[in-house]
Amino acid sequence: MFASGPFPDLMNHASIWLRAYALGLVMMAAGAALERRWPAAMLQSRAGQRFNVAYAGMYLAMVEAMRPLTAAASIAIVNALGGGMVVLNSHGFGALASFVIVLLTIDVLEYAFHRLQHTWPVLWKLHSLHHSAVEFNVTVTWRHHWVESLIKGCLLYPLVGVLFKVEPWIVGLTSVVFMFGNYFAHLNLRVDLGRYITWVNNPQYHRLHHSNRTEHFDHNFTQLLPLWDHLFDTQWVPAREEWPATGLDDGTQPRSLLEAFCWPLRLRAERGAGLRSAKPVRMPVLDKETK
Template identity: 60%
Template sequence: MLASNPLPALWHFACEWWFRYEIVLSLFIVGALIEARRPVQHLQSRAVIRLNLAYSAISTALGQAARPLTAAASVWIVNLLGGGLIVLPAHGWGVFVSVLALVLTIDLLEYLFHRLQHAWPLLWRMHSLHHSAESFNVTLTTRHYWFEALLKGFLMFPLVGVLFRVDPSIAGIATLVFLPVNFFAHMNLRINLGRFVTWVNNPQYHRLHHSRRAEHFDKNFTQMFPLWDRLFGTMWTPAPHEWPPTGLDDAAEPASVLAALYWPLRRRTGGDPAAAVARVAE
């Protein structure tokens, strides 16, 4: 029997991938235009920016390819654990309550997962790709090791389905809320939010999380609301003129897209915050 024509499926995959990457590119462009107004670093590596753009295209394709697998795994886990313990409203003013509940829950899970990424050596080997950038700018937003998205699909996101039974459209809205905040937090933008600097994640608050200075290690983990850093004792409130250099303590950084794709397998593991703190203490 002749195999069915794979071209329509490939075309559909390519269209979905390009649509997602168009969104990312649009946010990169808008972010770069905003950054140009008041940059923290005036001279940044164009080679690194090109690497970030290319790596984002590949990691987006890998994530798109893995979506059916992670979606099926999430449904299986939720059904296995008897998901939907709390039914969230899908009509009227209850929609706002539902979106808020999902946003707070996802943000807390993101915070906890981020803590694990810095605490467990295997997770840190992957996550250190994101921290390796000395050029801190909006194109860094999506420079996460591609396998981390799979881990979230299998381990973290099903927990939301176990806790809540919610209309898919509301879940989509809650997920989209994180998008602009995440891109904003990675901007190379000198902005003074004053007393609001610890209200929502922003370029200065998150830059301290990427800092190479030992006093900033394991601080400011939040993705959206610094509330979690305050509650769990990991908040570092930035001083008005505190804009530290970023990157790993050994200055390791991928020199190519290929190097980024096999980053955790590289010979040197450098940049472990715990190791850096130990060296400072000595």
């Protein structure tokens, strides 16, 4: 009796959200197990990790709730701009080449958008929530403001559809690669890749991007391949024992889920009261291990 109503669509959305949240929990649990075995920083707060997991549930719920809007906006943008200018092959070795092309395109777009997040005050207000985590670990992976997902879904990702006409499964496969890469990059894991440290984004390389030291600011923006940092001169190759402290320079972070949800509004209120600038002033804070 629900076949002609909205119930099947609602159930489908709920099912997708539950699977995404379950996968997120599994990835966080696997990452936490690795972090306990080979931690880069010891004795991290359990309360902070629980906060991040709870926020991840709220964030994923918001992303799923916005999915119809972002999907409609994406389709409208792609159609309006004559999407699919280049037709990519989806068979045999051609499919592999198409996968690489889409992967590199999304990665360079993510790099460009990430640099804008650190340049434009409005975007920084959103993105600073991610950087406010004073403890760097796998639970930080989903600590993004929900508006960022709306912006990417409506503006950034449709650019791929404008550029390429490609089978959805190829784009879906690249999203899986980015998902695993994102979890890996945020691990509190002491892993030494040696000469290969600039081949792929990794826990030490990305930790420097979250560093609260002045010399590390505005470096290592890449989502997957450090190649872009190298080409655009934003790369900082970490030394063997370079594992800096992370977070905003003034230690500001949300004290509740509601405060995280309304994070940019809080920063605006503080600026209006003369407590801080549009972009938080970041002062160097030394890591205890390197003093």
